[in-house]
Amino acid sequence: MIITIKLFASLRLGRFKVRVCEYPEGTTVGQVLDSLSITRQEMEIGIIFINGKRAEFASVLQADDTLAVFPPVAGG
Amino acid sequence: MKQELARLICQRAKNSRLAWSDQVKLMEETGFNLRIVEDQALAEGILPIRYQRNVHAISIDEQYRLFNSRVAVIGCGGLGGYVIEELARMGVGCITAWDYDYFEEHNLNRQLNAQFDNLGQSKVEAAARRVKKINPAVEFIGLPRKFEEQTGKDFLTGIQVVIDALDNITTRMMLADICRNLNIPLVHGAIGGWYGQVTTQFSGDNTLEQLYGKNQNTRGIEVDQGILSFVPAMVASLQVAEAIKILLGRGDLLRGKVMFINLLDMDIEIMELPSTQ
Secondary structure: EEEEEOHHHHHHOOOOOOOEEOOOOOHHHHHHHHHHHOOOOOOOOOEEEEEOEEEEOOEEOOOOOOEEOOOOOOOO | OOOHHHHHHHHHOEEEEEEEHHHHHHHHEEEHHHHHHHHHHHOOOOEEHHHHHHHOOOOOOHHHHOOOOEEEEEEEHHHHHHHHHHHHHHHOEEEEOOOEEOOOOOOOOOOOOOOOOOOOOHHHHHHHHHHHOOOOOOOEEEEEEOHHHHHHHHHHOOOOOOEEOOOOHHHHHHHHHHHHHHHHOOEEEEEEEEEEEEEEEEOOOHHHHHHHHHOOOOOOOOOHHOOOOHHHHHHHHHHHHHHHHHOOOOOOOOOEEEEEEEEEEEEEEEEOOOOOO
């Protein structure tokens, strides 16, 4: 199935802004992040959206979904 | 006595504008303090000249409403320095600010009030001096201490808008809880590297919990990325715009939405984050 992945802020560094990728049916958000070498530590992942709705590592992606991943930002 | 003050203000005003020098003379002549003179002038529809360029973006009535507003700023570092500056220049009448910290050399790249001659000095006290220089009619209550739950609650009672200019997730979450319990709108801003985010949480919303809830870490990308000078300036400005709109009941707010700002790619993304409570 085809998934559009959008990375934000520092997650783009050394990766990409937007990429359309093919993944097997039943792929979770966590598996997509693993494939991009984005560690599941809190320091790298802030908030995740699928088609504009909040999602979790365990959320299962559907064909044509858009996954958006933001890192945590907390400085002042 | 107030009637007499009003008469004198009208006498001194030219084209419904009051010069600073006349405001000071009125103070000296009548014995009323600066805030009473300013309050009376605005009540009479007479605008101190330092607010002249606020008109017609806001009305004199709205300027008066800002003068009678109380805003709290939690954190006087990168964001807080600019937030306080802009609130004071807008003419928000009372600003309460927290920060236990002191200026250090590594603050100089981005914190408005950090200067070589005040390194080692309290950030809150530097902010107080700055406000006095740019708008002495503003009442500035500086709290050079940590923001803690009980004292936080006590000092925030009666505040109309709180601005989150903190630098860690743990205290931000505590602040969000307190504001929710006290029914005070909270304007959140956070920065790191080239990036920032802004959102406004109202009573009943759990926006910050959604943003940070499961994050056990206390900090974010700023640990690796540092913070560049223009990022706090921009995010603080967005926060102040939100605060002013809340006080005036105008415009559209980032309620239930988070604005993610990326100044490296000049990307602004607004994501919906409706309350899940």
